[in-house]
Amino acid sequence: MDRRGQVAQLEIRKVLTLGLRAALLLAVAYAGLCLLLYFTQRSYIYFPPPTTATDLATALMLDADGVDIHVSVHARQADDAVLYFGGNAEDVDASLPELAAAFPGRALYLMHYRGYGASGGKPSERALVADAQMLFDHMRSNHRRITVVGRSLGSGIAIQIAAKHPVERLVLVTPYSSVLEIAARQFPYVPVNWLLSDKYESWRHAVKVNAPTTLIAAEHDEVIPRASTDQLLAHFKPGLAALKVVRGTGHNTIGIDGQYVAMLREN
Structure with a gap:
């Protein structure tokens, strides 16, 4: 091989080496991004609001294996009750006026997720559904009929309770088919199905529900x-x-429209 051929071969090797290094760097960066999303994923799902003053004298505090679960309660002595699960950034106490207007004469139970309100612990789908189950069992011993309402993130908890128990009615506000599906749209180039722990696959539970159900969008x-x-x-x-x-409403403004209370009330 003459000198010109040797030079050309060296140049090709340099280009290939640089290409391999670039590919390796991209692979490492991609893996790092996936790891970052995996370890921080719940910070993209749960947004506890600032803690506000809580009247613990009227609240129900449940013990979930040493973790306090805070439940705001209104009209506890009523025969029938409503169980409410809020959005991922919601102070559920703020929804009390709408719920009281929609369900007059009923006891209202509003669960503060782990890390929200006066509840301890950290939120996860498994933990929140277990807490919801515990609260439902407590309510069932005191109330004849229970309507379950879930808003946004809470719709994924409400539907799992309704799929397992004979509730009077199920109301899902701004519900989704699955959080996995929403996350996959936001991160299309990441293997979300492998990384996401809290998938909230509501569609899997819908077929098991036997109660009359209202979806409000x-x-x-x-x-x-x-x-x-x-x-x-x-x-x-x-x-x-x-x-x-x-x-005429958006995801976070639906609750301030008068139609909303009427739709909550309607069977």
Whole structure:
């Protein structure tokens, strides 16, 4: 091989070496991104609001294996009750006026997730569903009929309770088919299915629900795509669930519209 050929061969080797190094760096960066998302994933799901003053004299405190679970309670002595699970950044006490207006004469139980309000611990799907189950069991011994309401993130907890128990009615506000699906849309180039621990796959539980169900969507929901809500609706038994839309509202403004309270109330 002449000198010109040797020089060309060396240049090719340099290019290949640089290409391999670049590919390796990209692979390491991608793996690092995946690891970062894995270890910080719950910070993208749960956003505890600032702690506000709590009247613990009227609250119910449950013991979940040494972890305090704070439940706000209104009209505890009523025969029938409503169990409410809020959004991922919601102070559920703020929803009390709407719930009281929608369900007059009923006891109201609003669960503060782990790390929210006066509840201890850290939130995860498994822990929150277990806490919800414990609260439901407590309520069932004191109330004849229980309506379960879940908003946004809480819809994924409410549907799991309704799938296991004979509740009077299920109401899902701005619900999704699964958090996994929402996360996959936000991170399309990441293997979310492998990384995500709290998938909240509501569609898996919908078919097991036997209670009359109302899904309430915001017309201009900027967080939960309508397609996700429609997909969830399709998994209920035929004729069991109905979708209602609050016109002119978004994901976080749906509760301030007068239509919202009326839809909560309607069977």
